[in-house]
Amino acid sequence: KQEVTQIPAALSVPEGENLVLNCSFTDSAIYNLQWFRQDPGKGLTSLLLIQSSQREQTSGRLNASLDKSSGRSTLYIAASQPGDSATYLCAVPPAPGGYNKLIFGAGTRLAVHP
Amino acid sequence: DTAVSQTPKYLVTQMGNDKSIKCEQNLGHDTMYWYKQDSKKFLKIMFSYNNKELIINETVPNRFSPKSPDKAHLNLHINSLELGDSAVYFCASSPLILLAGGRWETQYFGPGTRLLVL
Numbered sequence: 001k002q003e004v005t006q007i008p009a010a011l012s013v014p015e016g017e018n019l020v021l022n023c024s025f026t027d028s029a030i031y032n033l034q035w036f037r038q039d040p041g042k043g044l045t046s047l048l049l050i051q052s053s054q055r056e057q058t059s060g061r062l063n064a065s066l067d068k069s070s071g072r073s074t075l076y077i078a079a080s081q082p083g084d085s086a087t088y089l090c091a092v093p094p095a096p097g098g099y100n101k102l103i104f105g106a107g108t109r110l111a112v113h114p
Numbered sequence: 115d116t117a118v119s120q121t122p123k124y125l126v127t128q129m130g131n132d133k134s135i136k137c138e139q140n141l142g143h144d145t146m147y148w149y150k151q152d153s154k155k156f157l158k159i160m161f162s163y164n165n166k167e168l169i170i171n172e173t174v175p176n177r178f179s180p181k182s183p184d185k186a187h188l189n190l191h192i193n194s195l196e197l198g199d200s201a202v203y204f205c206a207s208s209p210l211i212l213l214a215g216g217r218w219e220t221q222y223f224g225p226g227t228r229l230l231v232l
Contacts, residue, residue: 043223
């Protein structure tokens with residue numbers, strides 16, 4: 001059974017710092033891994049999707065890496081801004097051969113203060 | 115234009131009542147989902163429908179009954195509400211991708227419905 005763990009659970013940093021959020025999963029036979037952002041009172045927004053054949057994806061100040069063999073992914077946020085404050089969730093499909101459902105981690109709650 | 119919309123946004127009700135949450139997507143996707151986010155913020159899938167057909171049912175109490183009148187709508191009806199049903203319920207949609215086929219498509223989430231059972 002696939003399980004997803006995110007560390008740290010919460011993070012508070014001053015503006016401008018570079019950050020690393022960690023995600024680990026127990027079953028390395030995944031097709032992909034996805035990072036989402038959740039703002040309070042709002043839905044989830046997809047940030048980056050890494051296919052299993054890829055090792056990383058970049059979007060602006062965000063960079064996500066994937067190491068299937070070790071069951072880990074990291075989300076790197078460069079030059080953090082107060083607008084980055086949100087909860088960041090990683091998610092993977094449960095196992096090969098299934099339908100398009102996601103197993104989520106509990107998230108990392110990020111606060112960036114001016 | 116809202117891609118995935120849910121109504122109501124907030125729902126406060128008494129134990130034992132029956133309530134429904136509606137979801138609509140205008141993305142032309144084949145597949146829709148219901149997820150539940152509990153007080154510990156874990157998001158867990160409940161159901162998935164593809165073109166009005168149930169394809170995922172994740173051991174949810176039968177008090178929860180999804181209904182899909184067409185592929186753009188997936189409603190969630192909850193009978194005999196209990197305190198433990200209090201949570202945020204998210205609807206999502208995506209193209210249907212069988213994982214054995216390889217390529218993955220992202221899911222688009224609605225804003226959530228905050229249900230509080232008193």
